[in-house]
Amino acid sequence: MNFLEERILKDGHVRPGNILKVDSFLNHQIDVSVLDQIGEAFYNKYGSCGITRILTIESSGIAIAALTARYFKVPFVFAKKAKSKNIDGDVFTSRVHSYTYDKDYDITLSKKYLGPSDKVLIIDDFMATGKAMHGLLDICSQAGAEVAGIGIAIEKGFQKGGDELRKQGYEVTSLAIVDSMEDCNLVFRDQEEL
Amino acid sequence: MNFLEERILKDGHVRPGNILKVDSFLNHQIDVSVLDQIGEAFYNKYGSCGITRILTIESSGIAIAALTARYFKVPFVFAKKAKSKNIDGDVFTSRVHSYTYDKDYDITLSKKYLGPSDKVLIIDDFMATGKAMHGLLDICSQAGAEVAGIGIAIEKGFQKGGDELRKQGYEVTSLAIVDSMEDCNLVFRDQEEL
Numbered sequence: 431m432n433f434l435e436e437r438i439l440k441d442g443h444v445r446p447g448n449i450l451k452v453d454s455f456l457n458h459q460i461d462v463s464v465l466d467q468i469g470e471a472f473y474n475k476y477g478s479c480g481i482t483r484i485l486t487i488e489s490s491g492i493a494i495a496a497l498t499a500r501y502f503k504v505p506f507v508f509a510k511k512a513k514s515k516n517i518d519g520d521v522f523t524s525r526v527h528s529y530t531y532d533k534d535y536d537i538t539l540s541k542k543y544l545g546p547s548d549k550v551l552i553i554d555d556f557m558a559t560g561k562a563m564h565g566l567l568d569i570c571s572q573a574g575a576e577v578a579g580i581g582i583a584i585e586k587g588f589q590k591g592g593d594e595l596r597k598q599g600y601e602v603t604s605l606a607i608v609d610s611m612e613d614c615n616l617v618f619r620d621q622e623e624l
Numbered sequence: 625m626n627f628l629e630e631r632i633l634k635d636g637h638v639r640p641g642n643i644l645k646v647d648s649f650l651n652h653q654i655d656v657s658v659l660d661q662i663g664e665a666f667y668n669k670y671g672s673c674g675i676t677r678i679l680t681i682e683s684s685g686i687a688i689a690a691l692t693a694r695y696f697k698v699p700f701v702f703a704k705k706a707k708s709k710n711i712d713g714d715v716f717t718s719r720v721h722s723y724t725y726d727k728d729y730d731i732t733l734s735k736k737y738l739g740p741s742d743k744v745l746i747i748d749d750f751m752a753t754g755k756a757m758h759g760l761l762d763i764c765s766q767a768g769a770e771v772a773g774i775g776i777a778i779e780k781g782f783q784k785g786g787d788e789l790r791k792q793g794y795e796v797t798s799l800a801i802v803d804s805m806e807d808c809n810l811v812f813r814d815q816e817e818l
Contacts, residue, residue, distance in 0.1 A: 453734065458733075459699050459736075460700050489702070489704075492686040492690075493690040496687040496691060505654060507652060508654075540647065540652055
């Protein structure tokens, strides 16, 4: 069991409807030492891949991307969920469906910050059905950027988003994969390599 | 001239309507080495104040808060701008007016993560009129938490939000204070102590 799985068992809470609450250390109050370990784990996996840029989506991916980019010594960029007056000029846009809120929204990224010479590591805190990730992959495709890997803190394995991306050939690294949470009992997928 | 003022002059862009664009290194694409220097500067200023928690607001404050909290070795927490299903239980709420988008919005913070025993450093990337900061101060007041200081990357000095807070007795540290940007000419306030 790795550091993140241990922390989830210690401080995570399972709620009805397959909801896993980790707001005490990962996505509302944040324990930076955990983020630092997450960033280091992604660096151990992708540090030799020639990554030029870390890509994430606001808001809860930002802190993990920041601590990860610190290891890689490359800039990170985050897609915005709303049309922002803070973005200049041309943007890449992709439409994403949120199951949590049952609505579509657009994500945008300035064309200045992603291009064909980029080798990208995409980072997010959670993956379930993978809809937001498909939006980020769509933006990489529009930019002509190469996706070297996808780094996720917690994947809900039973919602299949991660495994579908693996079948499509993406290198997906999730530090904790929850394969089942029935009766509030968390079952992590065995991942020997991590 | 400090590292941030130099970087603003090098990579910032002034747009009509007193808009300062720093999206190439601070709030869309992010240069983590700059954030690391910002975090270190806040630690040099407030490191001996017994800070127990860093507080910020999504989204663009998150990365700076993360790198700052790393120096302080304390957790950080970010107020959310929308009612989120990811927050459990009781929340502190404050209403904020956005001049950029000319609308009111609520910010929320779980009551679990701020309380009377906390000594808080509030962090944000920008301060202009200070409306978002008043929302964060209101939440600290509701929580009974002590505000030890306010750390801002870039303050628009001519919009007075920072100086009003200083008059009220708050310890506001802005690493770059833009006192004028007329005719696209940036004038920084002299701050010998930084």
